[in-house]
Amino acid sequence: MSDPALGWLLNQIHTRAGERSLWCLDENDPAALKSAGSFHAPEDFQIISNRVDLAQSAQASNLKSAFSDFDFSAYPDQSLSQVFYRVSKEKPVVHHIINEAARILTPGGQLFLCGQKNEGAKTYIEKAAQRMGIRQKSQKEGSVYTAILERARDLGPALDDSDYTTPRRIVGTEGLTFYSKPGLFGWQKVDKGSEFLWDQARALMAERKPQSLLDLGCGYGYLGLMTREKSLKRRVMTDNNAAAVAMARYNAEFNGIDATVIADDCARSIDETFDVVLCNPPFHQGFSVSGELTHQFLQQARAHLAPGGIVLFVVNSFIPLGKVAANYFGQVELLKDNGSFSVFALRP
Numbered sequence: 001m002s003d004p005a006l007g008w009l010l011n012q013i014h015t016r017a018g019e020r021s022l023w024c025l026d027e028n029d030p031a032a033l034k035s036a037g038s039f040h041a042p043e044d045f046q047i048i049s050n051r052v053d054l055a056q057s058a059q060a061s062n063l064k065s066a067f068s069d070f071d072f073s074a075y076p077d078q079s080l081s082q083v084f085y086r087v088s089k090e091k092p093v094v095h096h097i098i099n100e101a102a103r104i105l106t107p108g109g110q111l112f113l114c115g116q117k118n119e120g121a122k123t124y125i126e127k128a129a130q131r132m133g134i135r136q137k138s139q140k141e142g143s144v145y146t147a148i149l150e151r152a153r154d155l156g157p158a159l160d161d162s163d164y165t166t167p168r169r170i171v172g173t174e175g176l177t178f179y180s181k182p183g184l185f186g187w188q189k190v191d192k193g194s195e196f197l198w199d200q201a202r203a204l205m206a207e208r209k210p211q212s213l214l215d216l217g218c219g220y221g222y223l224g225l226m227t228r229e230k231s232l233k234r235r236v237m238t239d240n241n242a243a244a245v246a247m248a249r250y251n252a253e254f255n256g257i258d259a260t261v262i263a264d265d266c267a268r269s270i271d272e273t274f275d276v277v278l279c280n281p282p283f284h285q286g287f288s289v290s291g292e293l294t295h296q297f298l299q300q301a302r303a304h305l306a307p308g309g310i311v312l313f314v315v316n317s318f319i320p321l322g323k324v325a326a327n328y329f330g331q332v333e334l335l336k337d338n339g340s341f342s343v344f345a346l347r348p
Helices: 004-016 032-036 052-060 091-104 121-131 192-208 242-254 291-303 321-325
Strands: 021-025 046-049 064-067 080-086 105-116 139-141 144-150 168-173 176-180 212-216 234-239 260-263 274-279 305-316 331-337 341-347
Touching (some): 004 080, 004 144, 021 091, 046 052, 052 064, 080 091, 091 105, 091 121, 105 121, 121 144, 176 242, 192 274, 192 331, 192 341, 212 291, 234 242, 242 260, 291 305, 291 321, 305 321
Parallel strands (some): 021 046, 021 080, 046 064, 080 105, 212 234, 212 274, 234 260, 274 305
Antiparallel strands (some): 105 144, 168 176, 305 341, 331 341
């Protein structure tokens, strides 16, 4: 297991999972489900995930799963005996899940919590213990901090989750108003890469006058909805993340824009093609680039491109998209580079 924190959690699931147990799973290694699927799950073992691919993979492994933006409203107070969770990247998500785990666990119920040192796991465990109404320190195993926290009868104060479930206005531009929420990467601002891509896409779309558009990996819907003034007959936006899908739908409705928003893993279930595909993909984390994701997004963009259509990608300037894109497209053109981002036009 490449992730030692996830390895610890999987070991707990395999050896300790009992009735009325819940695994909270988000951007962690999808390969974990292959291991999880190999054990005999108790009758009431469930998975909740904010990623549609992970929820679908769990179902394929005959595990009960729910896809949502970590909506725990279906779980009454003190209804579960165990919650398993490896901390997420975004602090509001972690605080929200810890708060809800404390609420839904029975007194004496256990929260299995872990994460790596550079993710703030030690601090999260300390906060979780306070929320669970107990005093307990984490255990350190290499770079991983772990804890099995038993809920007290009386809970401590809830952690600050930045009002996790509430959309909030982040920007108004060109007559549009965009809302976002915790749980999305960079949720408090408009992504600079998306702005740069739209600057290039606006003129190209005016020239080509496309009839259909796909926003691949739409986030809260900025790119797809900025096309409001274009005479599109079909506008589809898709993302893997539940918060993104919820906010894209919210923004489309708020701004009165006709758009179909689909929760999907890189548009794999969408059986149609489009004149224009816009994409600001999640290829990188810092200066680490996911080669697998690069190929997936390029492959799916090509598969969903109509004859004579065009794909516009924006990536960090250090990502050699052009070399990889040549495996899928006959024409690869660097439209513009501003030193931080590059916009590529890809044609069959």
